[in-house]
Amino acid sequence: MSRFLAAAFLLLLAIPARAEDGYDLWLRYRPMEAAAQARYRPLATAIVSQGNSPSLNVAKSELIQGFSGLLGKPVGAGGVMDGAVVIGTPAGSPLIAGLQLPLGKLGREGYLIRSTVLSGHAVTVIAANSDIGVLYGSFAFLRQIQTRQPADHLDLANVPRIKLRLLNHWDNLDGTIERGYAGHSIFDWQKIPDYMDPRYTVMARANASVGINGISVNNVSADVWMLSSMYIDKLAALADVLRPYGIRVYVAARFSAPIELGKLKTADPADPTVAAWWKKEVDGIYRRIPDFGGFVVKANSEGQPGPRDYDRTQAEGANVIADALAPHGGIVFWRAFVYSEKDPTDRAKQAYNEFKPLDGKFRDNVFVQTKNGAIDFQPREPAHPLFGAMPKTNLALEVQLSKEYLGQTTHLVYLPVLFKEVLDWDTFAKGKGSTVTKVIDGSLEGHDQSAMVGVSNIGEDRNWTGAQFSQADWYGFGRLAWNPDLSADAIAREWLGMTFTIHPAFVNQTVPMMIASREVVVDYMTPLGLHHQMATGHHFGPGPWVSDLARPEWNPVYYNRADAKGLGFDRTPSGSDATSQYAPPVAKLFSGADIPDRYLLWFQHVAWDHKMKSGHTLWDELVVHYDAGIAAVGEMRKTWAAMKPYVDGERWSQTAAFLAIQQKEAQWWRDASIAYFETFSHMPMPAGHASPPHDLAYYEAIYFPYAPGRPDYTAAPFRNKPKDPSE
Numbered sequence: 155m156s157r158f159l160a161a162a163f164l165l166l167l168a169i170p171a172r173a174e175d176g177y178d179l180w181l182r183y184r185p186m187e188a189a190a191q192a193r194y195r196p197l198a199t200a201i202v203s204q205g206n207s208p209s210l211n212v213a214k215s216e217l218i219q220g221f222s223g224l225l226g227k228p229v230g231a232g233g234v235m236d237g238a239v240v241i242g243t244p245a246g247s248p249l250i251a252g253l254q255l256p257l258g259k260l261g262r263e264g265y266l267i268r269s270t271v272l273s274g275h276a277v278t279v280i281a282a283n284s285d286i287g288v289l290y291g292s293f294a295f296l297r298q299i300q301t302r303q304p305a306d307h308l309d310l311a312n313v314p315r316i317k318l319r320l321l322n323h324w325d326n327l328d329g330t331i332e333r334g335y336a337g338h339s340i341f342d343w344q345k346i347p348d349y350m351d352p353r354y355t356v357m358a359r360a361n362a363s364v365g366i367n368g369i370s371v372n373n374v375s376a377d378v379w380m381l382s383s384m385y386i387d388k389l390a391a392l393a394d395v396l397r398p399y400g401i402r403v404y405v406a407a408r409f410s411a412p413i414e415l416g417k418l419k420t421a422d423p424a425d426p427t428v429a430a431w432w433k434k435e436v437d438g439i440y441r442r443i444p445d446f447g448g449f450v451v452k453a454n455s456e457g458q459p460g461p462r463d464y465d466r467t468q469a470e471g472a473n474v475i476a477d478a479l480a481p482h483g484g485i486v487f488w489r490a491f492v493y494s495e496k497d498p499t500d501r502a503k504q505a506y507n508e509f510k511p512l513d514g515k516f517r518d519n520v521f522v523q524t525k526n527g528a529i530d531f532q533p534r535e536p537a538h539p540l541f542g543a544m545p546k547t548n549l550a551l552e553v554q555l556s557k558e559y560l561g562q563t564t565h566l567v568y569l570p571v572l573f574k575e576v577l578d579w580d581t582f583a584k585g586k587g588s589t590v591t592k593v594i595d596g597s598l599e600g601h602d603q604s605a606m607v608g609v610s611n612i613g614e615d616r617n618w619t620g621a622q623f624s625q626a627d628w629y630g631f632g633r634l635a636w637n638p639d640l641s642a643d644a645i646a647r648e649w650l651g652m653t654f655t656i657h658p659a660f661v662n663q664t665v666p667m668m669i670a671s672r673e674v675v676v677d678y679m680t681p682l683g684l685h686h687q688m689a690t691g692h693h694f695g696p697g698p699w700v701s702d703l704a705r706p707e708w709n710p711v712y713y714n715r716a717d718a719k720g721l722g723f724d725r726t727p728s729g730s731d732a733t734s735q736y737a738p739p740v741a742k743l744f745s746g747a748d749i750p751d752r753y754l755l756w757f758q759h760v761a762w763d764h765k766m767k768s769g770h771t772l773w774d775e776l777v778v779h780y781d782a783g784i785a786a787v788g789e790m791r792k793t794w795a796a797m798k799p800y801v802d803g804e805r806w807s808q809t810a811a812f813l814a815i816q817q818k819e820a821q822w823w824r825d826a827s828i829a830y831f832e833t834f835s836h837m838p839m840p841a842g843h844a845s846p847p848h849d850l851a852y853y854e855a856i857y858f859p860y861a862p863g864r865p866d867y868t869a870a871p872f873r874n875k876p877k878d879p880s881e
């Protein structure tokens with residue numbers, strides 16, 4: 155290509171697109187540059203599909219919409235011709251059947267994209283064993299072109315590594331969202347089923363495009379009304395919208411529903427009337443929603459009712475519900491996020507102590523849904539010790555997309571880096587290489603079932619996630635649940651190319667910014683293994699000094715343990731001995747001198763003048779990390795400023811404004827934390843590092859009464875005496 159054409163091509167790519175607000179997500183399908191149109195147009199001349207199922211039809215319309223947008227002119231349905239895209243299953247399409255394609259290993263959701271000849275015409279076939287597989291293949295073929303990958307001579311077979319890939323929406327029925335930072339709930343239950351907001355379909359498209367095949371629609375601090383027949387009817391309408399996209403609906407169920415809804419005197423799982431009630435309730439749901447997914451249950455956690463209220467085990471609690479679901483193929487996701495203020499044991503140990511002894515006691519249709527770490531979605535946590543510790547139990551990984559503890563909406567933190575760190579974590583459960591990925595994809599212990607769950611960051615905001623770059627977390631979660639071996643870098647490249655532009659100057663500068671962003675937030679919020687240092691209730695901003703909350707293990711001081719000697723939580727054998735919950739090689743590493751700096755203060759209490767690997771004292775190292783975090787946000791701002799020519803004004807300026815907020819708040823985190831810790835270290839600031847501009851009292855006095863996302867302790871889950879939902 156002559157230098158003039160190359161320059162013209164790059165110029166074309168650099169022209170800022172028309173104003174956008176992020177509503178189209180990564181399914182933008184804007185016209186590609188001329189060279190790309192010329193390259194791909196011969197490969198997408200018509201969409202050929204035989205058969206007429208809802209999923210096949212949405213696959214066809216997605217391809218038509220996608221190619222017409224990308225190629226800048228209508229591409230329609232048609233017959234077999236050169237360049238046609240032929241989609242279908244052997245069962246539904248004689249054309250596909252005739253090709254006798256090797257679909258045997260693809261299962262229900264896998265797909266094959268193959269360039270081949272059909273009736274003498276060069277075509278691309280997207281084939282699968284089910285129409286959902288065809289839909290996934292169609293999105294994959296579009297992604298191939300959106301990211302300017304080869305689209306000829308293809309022979310791409312792809313099967314999801316994890317079977318159940320869910321989002322958990324922590325949405326309340328009143329429209330608020332616990333730990334939601336993107337506006338109100340997208341589910342307008344008041345108008346459902348009579349008015350189905352078209353956004354439900356766009357959300358379904360977006361989920362299907364990254365392979366997400368299930369959503370639980372309500373807050374795990376569950377409102378019993380969700381199980382009432384009125385809401386199940388509403389849910390049935392939503393299920394109808396999502397079904398063609400291969401998405402099943404699940405509900406967060408309140409364990410005491412047999413009392414509030416069933417009018418029983420007890421919810422004791424061993425009581426036959428309780429078992430009968432769950433069976434009746436579940437049968438009723440399946441009469442309305444034949445492919446209902448199942449329940450997510452938060453029991454005996456943060457005030458929620460559960461089997462422990464009847465001295466029954468977590469397994470007994472889960473199993474009574476699982477038995478009701480089993481005949482219908484339903485699943486229970488039983489959350490392991492259990493800790494009690496009555497138990498003085500280190501909070502990081504409690505869930506393991508509660509669940510490990512129950513290994514093998516849960517039914518086959520139960521997943522023990524375990525957060526990535528043992529505390530609570532912190533900027534960095536060692537993987538939860540339950541991973542690898544329950545070989546006879548289905549374990550599902552739960553991660554959070556909504557960044558409750560990572561700056562919420564306005565901090566750019568690319569979470570797939572965090573997700574990968576957890577997925578690649580080696581539990582050593584069966585020797586080296588026993589990664590969390592192998593635990594949850596079932597390959598380590600030969601489990602059929604597998605699941606990965608993300609706490610949704612979706613809300614009513616036009617850009618769906620409150621911030622443009624938070625969309626990458628939704629996208630990345632889906633991609634990693636489909637294939638945990640994908641790299642965070644590759645996912646970022648895909649997402650940027652589909653969402654903004656494939657311009658190399660943009661992508662090659664923005665990807666490193668995204669990849670670095672996770673370590674940046676760790677540095678300015680909780681460096682060196684610190685954790686749970688945020689302000690109370692809304693968790694917005696720093697609060698390392700907080701020590702007066704209702705439950706000791708809710709206080710940041712419980713975790714930083716700052717004193718005259720040093721800093722950090724001693725979880726070694728000389729302390730709470732939480733290290734012993736890990737396999738010996740891991741336990742040894744974390745309780746010894748070779749512990750990686752990133753986990754130091756999570757597992758050890760260290761003297762302020764302790765000599766770090768860098769040669770710094772712990773105190774100096776801490777300050778250096780805080781300041782490195784702030785400087786890095788400054789670099790992110792510079793990078794993004796230079797990206798202005800490649801991005802439409804609206805999305806560019808919102809991101810730029812948020813990065814400015816991030817830098818300001820990073821400074822706040824640093825100053826407030828140093829102001830508190832120096833009251834213990836009494837050590838001078840390292841050379842070149844300024845003291846906090848204000849005294850500790852100034853930072854302690856900062857208060858945000860209405861920061862978003864906090865659980866409303868007066869809302870439904872806590873007052874829960876509905877007028878009588880069973881009526």
Ligand code: GCW
Pocket residue numbers: 324332333374375452455456491530531558865
């Ligand atoms: O992250 C914490 C949140 C709670 C949440 C809880 C949980 C839904 O602060 O808001 O409750 O975890 O995971 O259940």
